[in-house]
Amino acid sequence: MRLFPAGRPVRLRSGVAAAVAAGLLTAGLAAPAFADGDPPQTDQLWIHEPYERTLPLATDGGQPQTRTLGVGIYHDNANFTVTDGKLAVDVSGLAGVAEVTWPDNCTPSGTSAVCDIPVVPTIGNDYEDQVFLTVRAADGAAVGARGRITYEATATGGPDGTLTAPHESFDTTLTVGSGPDLVIDPVAGIEGARPGDERTIPFKVTNKGNESANGFTVKLIASYGLTDLTRYDACAYTTTDGADNAPSNRAVCAFDRVLAPGDSFELPEPLTVRLAPHALSERLDIDVEPGDGAQDIDSENDYVVLQIGADNTADFSVTGDAISGAAGETATAELTFKNNGPAWLGNLGSGDPVAEVRLIVPQGTTVTGAPSGCYPRTLDGGYYPNRKGAPRYDCDMPYWVRENTRRTFAFSVRVDTVVPGATGAVSIHPPYGRFGQYPFAFDPDLTNNTAVLTVN
Numbered sequence: 001m002r003l004f005p006a007g008r009p010v011r012l013r014s015g016v017a018a019a020v021a022a023g024l025l026t027a028g029l030a031a032p033a034f035a036d037g038d039p040p041q042t043d044q045l046w047i048h049e050p051y052e053r054t055l056p057l058a059t060d061g062g063q064p065q066t067r068t069l070g071v072g073i074y075h076d077n078a079n080f081t082v083t084d085g086k087l088a089v090d091v092s093g094l095a096g097v098a099e100v101t102w103p104d105n106c107t108p109s110g111t112s113a114v115c116d117i118p119v120v121p122t123i124g125n126d127y128e129d130q131v132f133l134t135v136r137a138a139d140g141a142a143v144g145a146r147g148r149i150t151y152e153a154t155a156t157g158g159p160d161g162t163l164t165a166p167h168e169s170f171d172t173t174l175t176v177g178s179g180p181d182l183v184i185d186p187v188a189g190i191e192g193a194r195p196g197d198e199r200t201i202p203f204k205v206t207n208k209g210n211e212s213a214n215g216f217t218v219k220l221i222a223s224y225g226l227t228d229l230t231r232y233d234a235c236a237y238t239t240t241d242g243a244d245n246a247p248s249n250r251a252v253c254a255f256d257r258v259l260a261p262g263d264s265f266e267l268p269e270p271l272t273v274r275l276a277p278h279a280l281s282e283r284l285d286i287d288v289e290p291g292d293g294a295q296d297i298d299s300e301n302d303y304v305v306l307q308i309g310a311d312n313t314a315d316f317s318v319t320g321d322a323i324s325g326a327a328g329e330t331a332t333a334e335l336t337f338k339n340n341g342p343a344w345l346g347n348l349g350s351g352d353p354v355a356e357v358r359l360i361v362p363q364g365t366t367v368t369g370a371p372s373g374c375y376p377r378t379l380d381g382g383y384y385p386n387r388k389g390a391p392r393y394d395c396d397m398p399y400w401v402r403e404n405t406r407r408t409f410a411f412s413v414r415v416d417t418v419v420p421g422a423t424g425a426v427s428i429h430p431p432y433g434r435f436g437q438y439p440f441a442f443d444p445d446l447t448n449n450t451a452v453l454t455v456n
Helices: none
Strands: 045-048 052-056 067-075 082-093 098-101 106-109 112-120 131-137 146-156 162-164 170-177 182-184 190-193 198-201 205-207 213-223 235-240 248-259 271-275 281-290 303-310 314-319 321-323 330-342 356-360 365-369 374-377 392-396 406-415 422-429 450-455
Touching (some): 045 082, 045 146, 330 450, 356 406
Parallel strands (some): 052 170, 321 450
Antiparallel strands (some): 045 067, 146 162, 281 303, 314 330, 356 422, 374 392
């Protein structure tokens, strides 16, 4: 199974279905989750490749523009050191469609090459492609012509001494196209900002296609902790209230300027945003599309996500409950999560819950009813087959919480045997990573991340 898709970064959520982890610019690659104890001694080699790209024809009889394809390999288990990676690239399927220029770390032979990757990284936020292929439409290629690059890979390391990527599982399709190709200049992320800061965001778009863009639209989506987007006459502004999805500030801007091939555009005045008092881990999504019904021939470069990190904290806490009852009686136990602020938090790229509220069921009791979003587990976090009677429950919070969010999970608990002073542990954890066995980096007070449910 491939652990992350190639292609554009995850766009800011517009619906529940968009909550998937994808894209290296947003949340990065997710670390594997293991039950308590040592991770399994297995490993697997994978290839990260662009799924498809479109190559423009030449403009006015000149040479077709080139595109760069970033490709790389990685492996699963950080307990192993993996070296001597060999990425085999076969471009025989591009005959008459595209031409390839090989980078220095590739040794070509006919229509293929072997590319050396001395150290193979594991999955994680520090992953970077290691091989960069330069491609362009072949001379005489027609619009719609399609070809394919295929990849295989091996490396030294892992539990058996050699790792091999799944055979015939990785490829890139190249298609020759004609039209505008609006490209946003790369924008560097911002770290160490402070609530109240105003930051200027560089913005420039260039038409790198072979046809003019007759007008275009720029869309901005600023996360909840970013306010005061610069106001432009060409833009319409809206604010979402966060009823179903994370609140955000949005702008849709329509410009009627014609961008000929090679022309660039900058906004009438610099784009600025201000960090709200509740800012923490923010993002600004910028999208550009050609107007007049035209189709951008390469949608991989007309969208950027700018990450903005603020020096702020969010104090998560949990409170337990005290219930009582004779043997056979059922009581309601309420466990409450609260964000004491001052910052909000949203997992806007991955869509993962911001936290899990965990209950270890007290001795002598049985859970007969659990809230929706609460999942039965064995004590060590494994699968439990029944909704009722589990020794542990993990309850997912939403993928975002405001700076003052409070949520209560009500459990029906039956007293089977009266055990005076029986207690069950209540705690909050980050989701998934080693089943949440590590603290929240943004939380200044971890002492209120645990509580108890007492019985009698």
